[in-house]
Amino acid sequence: MAALKGKKILLGLSGGIAAYKSLSLIRLFVKAGAEVKCVCTPAALEFVTPLSVETLSGNPLYSGLFSPKNEFKTAHVSLADWADLLVVAPATANTLAKFACGIADNALTTLFNAFDKPVVVVPAMNTRMYRNPATVANLNLLKDRGVFVMEPDCGDLACGTRGEGRMPEAETLFAYTAWVCRHFCRNEAGTNSGASAISSQTPCARNARPDWWSFYEGKKVLLTAGPTVEALDPVRFLSNHSSGLMGSCLADELSLRGARVYFVSGPGSCHPRFAPYRLLPVQTASQMYEASMELWPEMDLAILSAAVADYSPVEVSDQKIKKGEDGMLLALQKTKDILASLGRTKKADQILVGFALETENELGNARQKLERKNADLIVLNSLRNPGAGFACATNQVTLVDRKGNVVPQSLKSKEEVASDILDYVPALLEAV
Ligand SMILES: Cc1cc2nc3c(=O)[nH]c(=O)nc-3n(C[C@H](O)[C@H](O)[C@H](O)COP(=O)(O)O)c2cc1C
Known part of the structure; x- marks a missing residue:
């Protein structure tokens, strides 16, 4: 370290x-x-x-x-x-x-x-x-x-x-x-x-604590992390490469800053080192949606770092699907959009932070996402940057906020990225 x-x-x-x-x-x-x-x-x-x-x-x-x-x-x-x-x-x-x-x-x-x-x-x-x-x-x-x-x-x-x-x-x-x-x-x-x-x-005597510390102390934060898993049958599933490391680093940084972390976590190999205030393990996009929507009205801040499935199979077979003679078409349905749903019900004193992983037109897509979903900040990372995104210990993000600020950060450890994001969040409230 x-x-x-x-x-x-x-x-x-x-x-x-x-x-x-x-x-x-x-x-x-x-x-x-x-x-x-x-x-x-x-x-x-x-x-x-x-x-x-x-x-x-x-x-x-x-x-x-x-x-x-x-x-x-x-x-x-x-x-x-x-x-x-x-x-x-x-x-x-x-x-x-x-x-x-x-x-x-x-x-x-x-x-x-x-x-x-x-x-x-x-x-x-x-x-x-x-x-x-x-x-x-x-x-x-x-x-x-x-x-x-x-x-x-x-x-x-x-x-x-x-x-x-x-x-x-x-x-x-x-x-x-x-x-x-x-x-x-x-x-x-x-x-x-x-x-x-x-x-x-x-x-950091109590009366001389830095702003970013006093901002988080006692705040309730919904944090989603990791992948979601959508079953096809009892054996197979649709998922993605998210390890949950970025979310675990955010959970730790929030806990250390005194926040109460409500950690809604998909299945993953990474776990926070410091026990979150509440841990809510989920598997599917639908379970993550339900848990997030239930918590949101009581939260001060939500950071959605999970890589949620956009589609899930229309049917989940009870039995293992057998190999046929020909190819196979999979019918998928859209999952509920957690960021957009939280954005729709966001109160004036709540802050909503989303993540966007893009492979092209990164900034344009991030700006659209910010507007469409009524978020206050989008943490953008591009798979085109080496050392950013899934399954690595580093990340390179750009912070895109509602005031029109676009703040590119250098390649850093995910711990440092978590710290940068949390340093940035308090200023968002002034803009809302
Ligand atoms: C086997 C044993 C285990 C002890 N474990 C602890 C302990 O875990 N925490 C503690 O505060 N005191 C513990 N004590 C008591 C301290 O050793 C004792 O208060 C001692 O005066 C501490 O001195 P110090 O603070 O100068 O190191 C233990 C004592 C013994 C005999």
Whole structure:
């Protein structure tokens, strides 16, 4: 993931049972081209060994505040200067409480106090500890001060119970860190890589969040993704090459920006990394239409990235269709147009974004689609551009809006394209 290439990451480990997952996280960071230095509390070293941490990170471990082994006498300050980002995983109830109070009694808590760049904390603990009013208050305080708090998963816990408090898997921690880094870490040019320039002192304290963040927080978003599948018989179907990756990237970006994502997803191999608010799996164009129409009146925004079948077979055979002597003609009927139907019932405060995949007269077709279907934005991609469209990790889109703006974008990863689209959407409301 490009966002972490060349980044300097400090990984803090405190004394939770989930510390073993952080060893995998170190590997993922290093594999992505980041430089990683680790800081452990004394309790963390009951769960992982210095040897594993140092071998995987390729750097000396910092754990003794007063250790004579420290290269600099004030390692907490020099490490804070060195790093672009601090990730604390797992963050114990104890360490979170110390962070919230400004206590600096070990290498990690002292470093946290000296750190003025983006910080991600990943609480991991037993459900009762997580729901303890002190922990809840500490986490809220840290959020208010601009710390990124990653919500723990719900699932089996090491104490033998099930519930909230489980540390997400390393791949999810990695994706979350990459997102924070993409939007909030400074790049070599000294500016934030994300859409908005934010002071490094408080990367996103609640009262200083960038516009695109506050725009999405709590918004209800209908998102369709993936292909649809139209059965011919119990064995065969009509479908298309959509993998659902563009939709999954949009779902993740929306969730990370605080939106409630109603994810209507056709069958596909790609799934969002961050659980959408509601997942509605569908198979056919007709099911996608029904789900979308039912949700739409309550939604603030709809983004229709699914590749929906325009036609479905008139008849679906109960039995496998046998091979005949001659060729075979297939009778097809038009499916209901989801974008046009949402456009017809769109309220003044709702935003409607459609996708158009074209192979010729791209811009003309996109403009017509925008008008005909009463959409606010069409995300146009052409199969003529190499690296755009189906089944690849990149896309090259042009944003076509109702004000007459046509904004071509360069070839980017689908994650970056998702981010660009969401950066663009808030301005659409002014135009409606
Ligand atoms: C086996 C075991 C597992 C523990 N797991 C957790 C945990 O997952 N989360 C947590 O907040 N505390 C956990 N604790 C308690 C912490 O280790 C304890 O509060 C310690 O003081 C934390 O120190 P630190 O925050 O400086 O690392 C665990 C303790 C033991 C003995």
